[in-house]
Amino acid sequence: MKDRALSELRTEYESQRALNRDEERRRLEQASALDPEIGRLTESRRRLFQDNAREAFANPTKARDISGSLADELQSIARNIRGRLIAAGLPEDYLQPVYRCPICRDFGYVGEPIHEMCDCMKRRVYAKLCHDPGLGIAAEENFGAWDAGVFDPAPLPEEPRGQRAYMIRARALCERFANSFPNNEKHNLLFTGASGLGKTYLLNCIAQRVLERGYTPWKLTAYELMGILRDSYFERGDPQRAQLVLDTQLLIIDDLGTEPIQENLTIPQLFHVFNERRNRRLSTIVSTNLAPTEIQARYTERLASRLLDQRTTIFLKFIGKDVRLNLSE
Numbered sequence: 001m002k003d004r005a006l007s008e009l010r011t012e013y014e015s016q017r018a019l020n021r022d023e024e025r026r027r028l029e030q031a032s033a034l035d036p037e038i039g040r041l042t043e044s045r046r047r048l049f050q051d052n053a054r055e056a057f058a059n060p061t062k063a064r065d066i067s068g069s070l071a072d073e074l075q076s077i078a079r080n081i082r083g084r085l086i087a088a089g090l091p092e093d094y095l096q097p098v099y100r101c102p103i104c105r106d107f108g109y110v111g112e113p114i115h116e117m118c119d120c121m122k123r124r125v126y127a128k129l130c131h132d133p134g135l136g137i138a139a140e141e142n143f144g145a146w147d148a149g150v151f152d153p154a155p156l157p158e159e160p161r162g163q164r165a166y167m168i169r170a171r172a173l174c175e176r177f178a179n180s181f182p183n184n185e186k187h188n189l190l191f192t193g194a195s196g197l198g199k200t201y202l203l204n205c206i207a208q209r210v211l212e213r214g215y216t217p218w219k220l221t222a223y224e225l226m227g228i229l230r231d232s233y234f235e236r237g238d239p240q241r242a243q244l245v246l247d248t249q250l251l252i253i254d255d256l257g258t259e260p261i262q263e264n265l266t267i268p269q270l271f272h273v274f275n276e277r278r279n280r281r282l283s284t285i286v287s288t289n290l291a292p293t294e295i296q297a298r299y300t301e302r303l304a305s306r307l308l309d310q311r312t313t314i315f316l317k318f319i320g321k322d323v324r325l326n327l328s329e
């Protein structure tokens with residue numbers, strides 16, 4: 001799955017580089033039409049460069065002197081071009097190389113001799129993976145479509161507000177979180193409360209907003225997550241998916257507590273995920289039907305201390321009546 005996304009992206013980057021060259025040519029033609037001297041200077045700079053490269057190659061001992069005087073000459077041509085561009089009413093950097101990403105110049109990879117994927121490429125890989133069916137981000141569930149009307153406005157027993165007022169506040173908190181991602185004061189969110197109170201919908205809203213903002217969320221159920229971790233433990237399946245669990249900028253785990261617990265596997269693996277992501281300051285959002293005491297009982301004190309850490313986690317308790325029941329009434 002990741003391989004296909006990668007090869008699609010390599011093709012996309014290649015055509016982006018071709019578009020960049022086209023744009024450079026178009027700009028040069030435009031500038032030369034306004035001031036033909038700009039075209040001549042650009043051409044002489046190119047030739048100067050080429051001839052010197054040839055000479056340096058043929059005579060390496062002289063190469064240093066050449067490069068000194070060449071640099072002066074190139075600089076003076078560049079100054080001349082800049083001045084002419086401004087006089088023609090164009091930006092002075094108009095004929096600089098064109099690219100979308102200044103780090104990899106649209107090659108998608110950085111580093112010599114070791115090639116590493118550029119962040120711009122990583123973001124696109126993840127975005128592609130997240131849009132793949134089965135990766136859980138429902139585009140139609142977003143903050144704009146979120147409807148307070150499905151929640152009961154009547155006051156709740158032993159609560160200062162009704163469910164609707166409560167949910168409006170929850171939505172605002174989630175939207176703030178998604179808008180300031182990844183610079184949140186607290187990196188993690190924990191949704192608790194029974195099924196049918198709108199937790200999953202808000203998770204989707206956050207995922208969608210974060211994705212729109214160019215980051216890489218991945219939402220999956222605890223059941224799916226354990227499947228991936230189990231496969232990786234037994235060295236089957238796609239190892240890149242297990243790596244993505246650790247690498248994705250925002251991991252969203254829905255329905256924690258509904259997955260089966262496998263002895264010596266579930267808890268150490270989950271601990272590894274939460275611990276690793278915490279060390280790398282990557283955000284994790286968890287929704288669960290379990291109360292904090294139940295989390296401790298099910299997942300050990302050690303894992304619970306990661307999940308329930310108030311210094312890094314915002315807690316959001318969902319209360320009230322099952323919205324799905326309301327809808328069918």
Ligand SMILES: [Zn+2]
Nearest residue numbers: 101104118120
């Ligand atoms: Zn890049």
